[in-house]
Amino acid sequence: EAQVTQNPRYLITVTGKKLTVTCSQNMNHEYMSWYRQDPGLGLRQIYYSMNVEVTDKGDVPEGYKVSRKEKRNFPLILESPSPNQTSLYFCASKKVSSGANVLTFGAGSRLTVL
Amino acid sequence: AQSVTQPDIHITVSEGASLELRCNYSYGATPYLFWYVQSPGQGLQLLLKYFSGDTLVQGIKGFEAEFKRSQSSFNLRKPSVHWSDAAEYFCAVGEAPNTGNQFYFGTGTSLTVIP
Numbered sequence: 001e002a003q004v005t006q007n008p009r010y011l012i013t014v015t016g017k018k019l020t021v022t023c024s025q026n027m028n029h030e031y032m033s034w035y036r037q038d039p040g041l042g043l044r045q046i047y048y049s050m051n052v053e054v055t056d057k058g059d060v061p062e063g064y065k066v067s068r069k070e071k072r073n074f075p076l077i078l079e080s081p082s083p084n085q086t087s088l089y090f091c092a093s094k095k096v097s098s099g100a101n102v103l104t105f106g107a108g109s110r111l112t113v114l
Numbered sequence: 115a116q117s118v119t120q121p122d123i124h125i126t127v128s129e130g131a132s133l134e135l136r137c138n139y140s141y142g143a144t145p146y147l148f149w150y151v152q153s154p155g156q157g158l159q160l161l162l163k164y165f166s167g168d169t170l171v172q173g174i175k176g177f178e179a180e181f182k183r184s185q186s187s188f189n190l191r192k193p194s195v196h197w198s199d200a201a202e203y204f205c206a207v208g209e210a211p212n213t214g215n216q217f218y219f220g221t222g223t224s225l226t227v228i229p
Contacts, residue, residue, distance in 0.1 A: 042120075042219045050215065
């Protein structure tokens with residue numbers, strides 16, 4: 001089944017403890033992206049990647065890092081999490097081509113930073 | 115700058131009633147338009163999309179949307195709402211692949227369905 005898989009789905013952590021949220025897609029998509037969803041603010045893009053070793057900042061990149069060493073994986077790294085990073089995170093992917101311009105989303109990762 | 119506005123934060127409708135969720139966008143070129151639905155505890159699922167052609171597009175679960183260029187709108191409609199339609203709905207604008215690959219989302223409309 002074509003899908004985007006995120007792990008963990010739920011995580012409670014403490015301020016300053018590094019964590020990584022993994023994202024993997026099995027559709028050979030070039031484009032991958034991370035969003036955070038907060039009440040009243042909708043989805044805001046954190047980082048995106050157009051292909052392997054190509055990443056760029058979205059609208060709210062502060063406090064986050066990403067890497068794209070393989071086409072299928074796009075992990076989100078919080079080096080020193082803070083309470084304002086408590087949020088629902090979504091990974092998404094799509095093909096970069098003229099005909100396919102639809103994002104496929106993962107199920108989301110709910111992160112709480114105490 | 116590109117932006118998407120969903121003016122209704124929350125809507126309540128009775129089961130069986132019709133539904134219209136509003137979406138206005140600001141985008142300099144021909145937009146790629148989307149509606150996604152997020153059920154509680156779930157990810158975002160694509161309801162429908164508009165790229166070109168017929169301005170009335172049909173989607174899954176009985177939803178449809180109409181693109182009105184003159185009003186910069188892409189409102190979502192359903193003639194008869196079911197209790198299972200209770201969810202959060204997001205409108206989005208996507209850049210054409212040959213100009214960029216970014217997506218811009220509205221803040222969402224939460225739909226409550228009462229029996």
